Amino acid sequence: MDTKAAAQVYLTRRQGSRPPAPLLSVIVPVYNEQDVLPHFLEATRPVLERTGLAYEYIFIDDGSRDGTADTLSAQLKDGLPGRLIGLSRNFGKxxxxxxxxxxARGDIAVIIDADLQDPPELILQMLDGWRAGYDVVYGLRVDRSSDTLMKRSTAGWFYRLFNRLANIEMPANAGDFRLIDRAVIDALLRLPERNRFMKGLFAWVGFPAMAIPYERPARKAGTGKFNYWKLWNFALDGLTGFTTLPLRVWFYGGVLVSLIAFAYALYLTLRVFVSGVDVPGYASLMVAILFFSGIQLLSIGMIGEYIARLFNEAKQRPVYVIQDIIEGGVQTGERQTEKDADDN
Incomplete structure (x- = not known):
């Protein structure tokens, strides 16, 4: 049986195992999004009602300093299904x-941003893909004209570099907007690492995936929270989390430079025996020193990036700390760690 036929058999089997009335969890990370939240709820609630499924919102307040938590608390007390999980500080998306x-308690989950750059209407198409047997249905951004030229260019470079270096294939221009099956959620929860690059983890766990192309609109309200410095560090986390090729590059580069240096030293020695003592020039000496010093600093810096991540993993701190949970008007003010939440 070829790969295509085997995949079709799997899809057929998964299609037959879908529960008739699944619970849908809508996961929404928020950080200082008070301006856009009313628009987000106004846009998503009709779509979720059209699915005919029971659903819950899972809002994660990542240390917001504005009225994000107050806005969501009021909505939950007015009957919005779901809960608000407040983190003790900004831990990152x-x-x-x-x-x-x-x-998330659902049989399926949709991850979506609150800025409405991910059209909620696509959730209906994602559900169709899930019912067809796909465990992952992700949005593929085919038009990013709402982003700046610099952001589009750097994103394209990153995806190409990642797919060349890493041992997995991550779809270019696929963000976090996706529907995932319970089996995928459980697989992701088994991954213990602290330095988490979710786009890479979504690809690493595998499972049959389906893409839905869409044009990405501009933000409905508010401002984006990512700057280029954060994006650069985000890219470093992605590359160092899924490939050790940079370390190997510097190893082979070191071997090559050592061979060249040995050959040049042998040449100088032989020239001294043949022509007598040769006094090297200041310029050539400085060029050599600066070149090799730069190579050493770059290689040490690359090794340091990996050692820093090993340091973070060895401390085994929780990925996040929960400050409070608001659900249906009932608030628990106790501070919990990720492990405490598991015990509950």
Whole structure:
């Protein structure tokens, strides 16, 4: 049986195992999004009602300093199904997504941003893909004209570099907007690493995936929270988390430079025996020193990036800390760690 036929058999089997009335968890990480939240709820609630499924919102407040928590608390007390998980500080979007996956009780989950750059209407198409047997249905951004030229260019470079270096294939221009089956959620929750690059983890766990192309609109309200410095560090986390090729590059580079240096030293020695003592020039000496010093600093810096991540993993701190949970008007003010949440 060829690969295509085997995949079709799997899809057919998965299609027959879908529960008739699944619970849908909508995971929404938020950080200072008070301006856009009313628009988000206004846009998503009709779509979720059209699915005909029971659903819950899982909002993860990643240390917001505005009225985000107050806005969501009021909505929950007015009957909005779901809960608000408040983190004790800003841990970053990857940690917030991990908290949302941990809290989701649904048979399926949709991950979506609150800025409405991910059209909620696509959830209906994602459900169709899930019912057809796909365990992952992700949005593929085919038009990013709402982003700046610099952001589009750097994103394209990153995806190409990642797919060349890493041992997995990550779809270019696929963000966090996706529907995932319970089996995928459980697989992601078994991954213990602290430095989490969710786009890479979604690809690493595998499972049959389906893409839905869409044009990405501009933000409905508010401002984006990612700057280029954060994006650069985000890219470093992705590359160092899924490939050790940079370390190997510097190893082979070191071997090559050592061979060249040995050959040049042998040449100088032979020239001294043949022509007598040769006094090297200052310029050539400085060029050589600066070149090899730069190579050493770059290689040490690359090794340091991996050692820093090993240091973070060895400490075994939780990915996030929960400050409070608001659900249906009932608030628990106790502070919990990720492990405490599991025990509950």
């Amino acid at each position: 990857e940690a917030a997504l991990s908290a949302g996956l941990e809290a």
